[in-house]
Amino acid sequence: MPQSVDRALDVLDAVAASDGPVPAKALARQLGCGLSTVYELLGTLAARGHVVRTPAGYVLGYRVPALHDAFRRQMRMSGEVQELLQQTRRAVGVDTYFSTYRDGGIAVLAAATTTHPATGGFTLGRDDDGHATAHGKVLLSALPRAARLRYLAASGMRAITPRTITSPQRLDAQLRRVRREGVAVEVEECAPGVACVAVPVPTAGALTAVSAALPLEDFHRHGRDVAETLRRVAAEAAAFQNAVDISSATGG
Template sequence: MPLTGPQSVDRALDLLDAVAAAPGPVTAKALARTVGCSLSTAYHLLGPLTARGHLVRTPQGYALGPRIPGLQRSFQRHLRPAPGIADVLPRLRRATGAEAYYTAYRGGLITVVDTTAPVTDTANPFTPGQEARAHATAHGKALLAELPRPARRRYLADHGMVRLTDRTITSADRFEAELATVRAQGFAVSVGEADPAYTCLAVALPQPRDDGAVHALSVSLPTADFRRRRLALTAAVTGAAAALLPAG
């Protein structure tokens, strides 16, 4: 018997997530196995997802459909980004030689919204989507440092502070001290805390928000390169963030 109600919604979203996580098209049989449902249930739920354009059926299997880019654009629009943010990322990439990122905190979640890193760069540790390692990334620190303490504590309680490398901060008190340093110096740095091979540097955008959201710019690069270019990178990212200040 096909799933109905909230259970069917959950399972349909599981299927969509499974397709998104796959390296290429996925057969219905493989999807059913991945999400733990019968093949008939998988087909029952894949039909509406395909009809609405969230998925497309190819000879090799199911892949993300033409509706997905529109959802991404709508998501970015709802964030109400600073004017010019789309131009800032490639300029920052050219100025620093490091991949640049636009991230945001909203509604208790932190998201990597956009990046200059190619979609084919599977080695890059900071890909678009929800950020589950905010305590270990520069953009996470920059965003959390701007929040009121109760909101910050709620975020850490909800998402935890998993140890990712031997440099990851997992103590709440030590993390608070780290954020005090971020606020004092105006930027955040994570040296191998999320990925042992990478360092990232981030600055919160200095624009007033009335929706509780916080936005940030950041760059990431191999740690050895960062140690040689720290001052220049800091100046480039802080300068790019300052350029997004609203006029007047």
């Protein structure tokens, strides 16, 4: 049974990773398993609404948005926070993100980006490179040292670019500055020609941060303005998140 669950999740992940419908034969080749097994797994996933069969192949089903909504609810992600990111994207023209630390991991929960961001963009979901991202530095800086070391030991400190900090000592020094100044900046640590800025969201609940990614030239021109904008966004996001927490605690 555990193996079949793994296989079903592999199929679901493969369908989700595709840009369009995926035929069952292509899934079987990609996953290295028999076609009959793939059809059986697809049938189970389709019956539960996780995938849908179309003439061209399989796509994600209508159950997936409901799972995403449940995830956002459990993560205390209000629709107002997503709208804040969109407003910031329109106002200052930078890709914006909302991230969190939970249960030993860092994840990007929401984003407002261009279709083909010049910054390369972050994908929603788990981020195992928190040592190299501005939002990761904000979140790591707020952790007790033991928790931070556990995260770094589990995720590693891979060199994404020649500028990525891979020394725990150098990272510690940078995180002390982040705690002192209330803002994190990374320049070309994740992608050449790209800089990111992040600030913490001052809530009493989960550790969260808002961040922006922008081309290096734009960062040099108005990086400080972007940081100040993010501080205002973080304050508003905190108000929404605290309201959600209060409503959940009181059953509202």
